[in-house]
Amino acid sequence: MATLRTLPLSLLLLSLSSYSLSTPLPLSNPSSSFKVALIHRDSPYSPMHDSSVSSSDIFGLSVERSFFRIRYIRSVLAGKSSPSKIESPVKVAPFEYLMRVGIGTPAKPYWLIADTGSDLTWTQCRPCDICFKQKAPIFDPSSSSTYHPLKCSTPLCRALEGDRICDGSSCQYQYAYGDGSATLGNLSTETFTFESPKSTIASLNPSIRAKSSSGATGINPTKTSTSTSLSTNHVIGAKIKGIGFGCSFSNTGNMGGDGEAGLVGLGGGPLSLVSQIGSSISNKFSYCLASRHENNTMSVLNFGKNADISGPNVSSTPIVQMKAIPTFYFLNLSDISIGSKRLHIPQGTFDPSPSGDSGLIIDSGTTMTVLSSMAFSSVLKGLNKTAEFPPLDNPPEPFEACYKVPDPHRITGLPDITFHFSGNADWKWEPRNSFYIMPKNVVCLLMGRSSDISILGNMQQQNMVVEYDLKEKKLSFAPARCSQF
């Protein structure tokens, strides 16, 4: 199983301040709107999919990763306020979604982690001193005509703050992790090619395509492309020049490879992809995560105008950005309802603090929603009062509330759960979205307890379009059938 490798570069971003970078980057696609496939690591489309593992085991691992993810987020927050609070190293790669991105000219395709919880986009580069194993050949800057290392004096390099090394004029970054793991690379710019979802499906190997082609995506692959270069006739979503990224040549410590070659940073800090290309994409991106209970579905990540959502069922709430840690998207959660009953959670419970001792973030890389302990206890108490069945005495770990129901596929007798965000934005889950079906007619609440930070995880974001407006600092959401995208 994979390890720390996503962490150190993410942790580079510990000391970013939120000043804005230079002028927007030119998009070759004049519509400034494009979309890419977002593939869950466990989906049959994923290069990491292991068909020998049962779906309940896969889901168990995914829930388990939530807890590693919380520790990761906590360590990023803690590193900001007091480095001594950094917890012991994470043993599992804390991420969930992948996207396929072409790097360089000619473009070489890589599977990269799509991560709303970190900023710097990076891949492993040649010549590599110490790299973890990855599926695709390691990116070789010397074979790309558009690769340019960045100088120390550039705004992007300065955005690295304490993690930059300026030896001579070239900009390097280094992050040392608590257990001796470290990563080191050259901050550079490069052309990135974002392929359309259709091209991504077409690039998958034929056996996966055959398995998936009857799926609900409506995507019917007609072309194939080689695995070593983007085919010439593939549909380009967008080609963007001059994206600042990390060319990593040393990853030491607890590293291993599941197939991915690095990460795309979708966080709110100045180094992230979405911040860098900001005004070219109308400062907007959105995703619609397909249900993981349905087979053969694929999710979509939209950039630019097509990320816009509007209509009667759209709710919006402010994104609260903390100056000290602009990476994370905090939301102002004011109360929770179980059924029609408000829990009256004390005001200020979810007010964000830069130390990470409180606040709620929305994150695509966390599976299960977690709530600060007091709020979670209120939720359990509310469920106890409303549920028509007694809770199980010994719920299986890591769940804290499980119920035996007559028909787990049509859950009745359990309440809806609503999060009330500021701005009258209610995010409501029917029982089938907030409970996980276990064997023997048992269903378990897909929420957990955290000692501090609260996280709105990706299970609770399924079948919702979620739009991030980085300029208006606004998150909008609306129910949707994501597998149709």
Ligand SMILES: *[C@@H]1O[C@H](CO)[C@@H](O)[C@H](O)[C@H]1NC(C)=O
């Ligand atoms: C990083 O930059 C140095 C020069 O500053 C160069 O010698 C080295 O090959 C570069 N490594 C990678 C992986 O780009």
Ligand SMILES: *[C@@H]1O[C@H](CO)[C@@H](O)[C@H](O)[C@H]1NC(C)=O
């Ligand atoms: C998904 O596929 C698995 C195995 O192929 C099957 O057992 C399951 O019933 C399918 N689920 C749905 C919702 O179609």
Ligand SMILES: *[C@@H]1O[C@H](CO)[C@@H](O)[C@H](O)[C@H]1NC(C)=O
């Ligand atoms: C809005 O929600 C209502 C009730 O859930 C539904 O009937 C209606 O179709 C939705 N409208 C749109 C535009 O999605």
Ligand SMILES: *[C@@H]1O[C@H](CO)[C@@H](O)[C@H](O)[C@H]1NC(C)=O
């Ligand atoms: C919920 O009810 C169970 C038993 O009915 C009890 O053991 C548990 O403490 C209750 N939890 C809360 C939070 O009230």
Ligand SMILES: *[C@@H]1O[C@H](CO)[C@@H](O)[C@H](O)[C@H]1NC(C)=O
């Ligand atoms: C959160 O929203 C409440 C009202 O819903 C408001 O009183 C409070 O100041 C807001 N907190 C932050 C941090 O914006």
